[in-house]
Amino acid sequence: MTLKELEVGQVGTVVSIGEKGPIRRRIMDMGVTPGTKIKVVKVAPLGDPIEVNIRGYELSLRKDEANQIIIQS
Amino acid sequence: MSITIALAGNPNCGKTTLFNDITGSKQHVGNWPGVTVDKKEGIYRKNRQVTILDLPGTYSLSPYSAEEIIARDYIVKEKPDAVINIVDGTSIERNLYLTLQIIETRIPLVIAVNMMDEVEAKGDVINCNKLSEIFGVPVIPIVARSGKGIKELMDAAIEIANAKKKPNYLDIFDDNISGAVERIAETLEDPKEEDRIWKAIKLVEGDSIVTDSLPENKKAFVAEMIKTAEKSADGDTEAKIADLRYKYITNTVKKAVKKGALDHAETKSDKLDRILTNRILAIPIFAAVMYLLFSFTFSENFLMIEGLPSPGIWLAGLVEAGWGTLTGWVESALVSLGASDWAFSLVIDGIMEGIGAVAGFLPLVLVMFLMLSFLEDSGYMARVAFVMDRLFRHLGLSGKSFIPLLMGFGCSVPALMASRTLDSDKDRRITMMITPFMSCGAKLPIYAMFAATLFADSNKTLIVFSIYMLGLVVAILSALILSKFVIKGETSSFIMELPQYRIPTGKSILIHGWEKVKGFAIKAGTIIFASTVLIWFLSSFNFNGMTDMENSFLAYIGNSFKVIFAPLGFADWRASVGVVTGWIAKENIVATFGQLFANIEDEAVLEAVMAGEEALPAIKDVFTTVTAFSYMAFNLLCMPCFAAVGAIKREMGSWKWTLRAVGFQMLVAYIVALLINVIGNLIF
Incomplete structure (x- = not known):
């Protein structure tokens, strides 16, 4: 499944991140690497983007970007 | 021996606070060549031989934005004598990612682990000696907000710089x-x-x-x-x-x-965030914060209290009154010295007016930036982007664009400067191009004059409202077109840290506000001053010397250019002159019309026209309701006042982009006014 499908409050483990390119590079630079635990904290009031907790800090990303992150719940 | 030490670290790691601590007031803000990113330099206050350079915040040495390219190029190519890498102890894993990459460059390095007070409060223990042993660099615990550990940090950095000691070679890869x-x-x-x-x-x-x-x-x-x-x-x-x-x-x-x-316990920041970005409360809170931001700067009836000026308006009033008094003194001095007419006019209508035009904006810029840096430093600005992202994404903009656009309804000058808070050059440029389309306070008197003269009472509000809406619609369409076809930029994404909420220190807010005021006064001020004096010259002279506006160069120019405006419905030299004097300040159009159409010199009568209380029947000879609307639309959308152009130049950092922005605005104004005139005449 992907990070986008994870519900608020649930925790998953990152398996892999979508396609090569600057966006994936940035996602990984921000600490989203395989094996890391990731928790969905909330969804923005207008339904997008989402806020996740990873490596002890809060990161926000759009659902499109979350959809590229494959996780295991 | 003089040495240079660069500060590098993630955004929100307390880098600027540390920079302010180290340099005190001895700092200088410039621009990195070619980009609109502040270059901050300062001198260590305890040792004048040490220059400190504040690099833009960056998460990685793999470039993603203009800021990150600068930080990387500086470390790798310019090679400072040492780098201080500030690490936020509360999210140490992500922060060390940059550290590893700096170590890979093998530049002499000192690590400052910041926010040690918060780390302790969480119950975590960071063993700095152990880190130091692993990386082969000094690791100093600090609390930048209180100044704790700064002396030790600087001593270590100077020692490392002098010894040119490289970090360990780390065995990271397979x-x-x-x-x-x-x-x-x-x-x-x-x-x-x-x-x-x-x-x-x-x-x-x-x-x-x-x-x-x-x-x-x-x-x-x-x-x-x-x-x-x-x-x-x-x-x-x-x-x-x-x-x-x-x-x-x-x-x-x-x-x-x-x-x-306590690692997984909810912090105060988490609790606050639960309220501030709550599904239901987030938007009302956001609206309230924006309302406060706007009314604090621009409101004449602050907090809904009739006649109470907001801090911004109050300060602007003080500056204006002070400047008026000073101008009065200069006037009487000139009279007693027996100054000639042209010398008198040069000093009073040219120079004093020109400097006054710059000075009048300073309080607005100051007040707005005090509040903006509070929002930025406290962590709320990141939430603004988080909350508004969905709306603005489709325009190719970031949620943060909301702030400049909103402030544009007050005054374009601080609004344009607020575009600095946007992250990408593309967002900044588009936002600056469309911000002047938000109808600012100075354009209201123009609408009031036309409404009082040409539109029946029942229509007045509707007319003014529709012109505001027109600006908004044109701005949205422009953003769509610009982001789709004209201004290419990095692929838009929203991978952003939402930092912990923190109460900003008064010192950094004040330093930030002061920098903005100084930057505007110097960079934009010269443009505003020069153009005000130029228009003064054109409007008070012809080849025979000093004259009235009717016979001036400006009238001549208005006459020769009026054909351009014929398709828009106002081929009248006085209308063209109005467009030009409007560039000094948009409300000048009313004064110009008063003078040229009705010979009004009396201030009180002019004020009444500006407020829409008195009609100006003479303009009916030139304008119909349709062409009046076309004229209002043209002045709303065309080049903003020189002060705003100065702000665009300051923020764009290049003449090329400034001219593009102004050219775009002129083009849009012409097309929209043309459409109004053609379609309006078909209907009415």
């Missing part, structure tokens, strides 16, 4: 990648070994800038080496390297950081 790095490094020609290794790492990572800089004859060899390395990395060395770095960090953190029992 054999395949290390092997490829080594083999590539051997073929590179940079004189220093550490540069060859760093470049080789970046090549294996697939860094586009470094790869492009490679000589053609080496590209094939490098590509082959990467292919070999990729075999062990599932065909993806880029991901593998990021992964290996984080694995190294996880191991290091295991050795040097003891997570406290």
Whole structure:
């Protein structure tokens, strides 16, 4: 499944991140690497983007970007 | 011996606070060449030989934004004597990712672990000696907000810089990648070994800038080496390297950081965030914060209290009154000196008016930036983007664009300067191009004059409302067109840290506000002053010397240019002159019309016209309801006042982009006014 499908409050483990390119590079630079635990904290009031907790800090990303992150719940 | 020390770190790690601590008031803000990113330099207040440079915040040395390219180029190419890497102790894993990459450059380095007070409050223990041992660099615990540990940090940094001591070589990568790095490094020609290794790492990572800089004859060899390395990395060395770095960090953190029992407890910041970005409350709170931001700066009836000026308006009033008094003194001095007419007019209507035009904006810029830096430093600004992202994404903009656009309804000058808070050049440029379409306060008197004269009472509000809406619609359409077809930029994404909420220190807010005021006064001020004096000259002279506006160069120019405006419905020289005097300040159009159409010199009558209480029947000879609307639309959308153009120049950082923005606005104004005139005449 992907990070986008994870519900608020649930925790998953990152398996892999979508396609090569600057966006994936940035996602990984921000600490989203395989094996890391990731928790969905909330969804923005207008339904997008989402806020996740990873490596002890809060990161926000759009659902499109979350959809590229494959996780295991 | 003088040395240069650069501060590097993630955004929100307390870097600017530390910079302010180290340099005190001895700082200088410039621009990095070619981009609109502040370059902050200062002198260490305890040792004048030490120059401190504040690099833009960056998460990685793999460039993603203009800011990050600057930070990386500076460390790798300019090579400061030492780098202080500020690490936010509360999210140490992500912060150490940059640290590892700085260590890869083997530049003399000191690590400052910041926010040690919050780390302790969480119950975590960071063993700085252990980190120091692993990395081979001094690691100093600090609390930048209170100044704790700064002396030790600076002593260590100066010592490292003088000793030119390099960090340890860290064994981060696996054999395949290390092997490829080594083999590539051997073929590179940079004189220093550490540069060859760093470049080789970046090549294996697939860094586009470094790869492009490679000589053609080496590209094939490098590509082959990467292919070999990729075999062990599932065909993806880029991901593998990021992964290996984080694995190294996880191991290091295991050795040097003891997570406290409170690690998963909800912090005050989390609790606050639950309210501020709550599904239901977020939007009302956001609206209230924006209302406060706007009314604090611009409101005449602050907090809904009739006649109470907001701090911004109050200060602006003080400055204006003070300037008026000073002008009065200068006037009487000139009279007693027996100054000639033209000298008197030059000083009073040209120079004093020109400086006054700059000075009048300073309080607004100051008040707005005091509040903006509060929002920025407290962490709320990131939430503004988070909450508004969905609305603005479709326009190709970021949620943060909301702030400049909103402030545009008050005054374009601070609004344009607020575009500095946007992250990408593309967002900034588009936002600056459309911000003046938000109808500012100075344009209201123009509408009031036309409404009182040409539109029946029942229509007045509707007319004014529709012109505001017109600006909004044109802004939205412009953003769509510009982001789709004209201004190309990085792929839009929203991968952003939401920092912990913190109460900003008064000192950093004041320094920030002061910088903005100074920057505006100097950079924009010269443009505003020069153009005000130029228009004064054109409107008070002809070839025979001093004259009235009716016979001036400006009238002559108005006459020759009026044909351009014929398709828009107002081929009258006085209307053209109004457009030009409106560039000094939009409300000048009313004064110009009063003077040219009805010979009004009386201030009180003019004020009544501006407020829409008195009609100006003479303009009916030139304008119909349709052409009046076309004229209002043209002045709403065309080049903003010189002060705003000055602000655009300051924020764009280039004449090319300033001219593009102004050209775009002129074009849009012409097209929209033309459409109004043509379609309006078909209907009415």
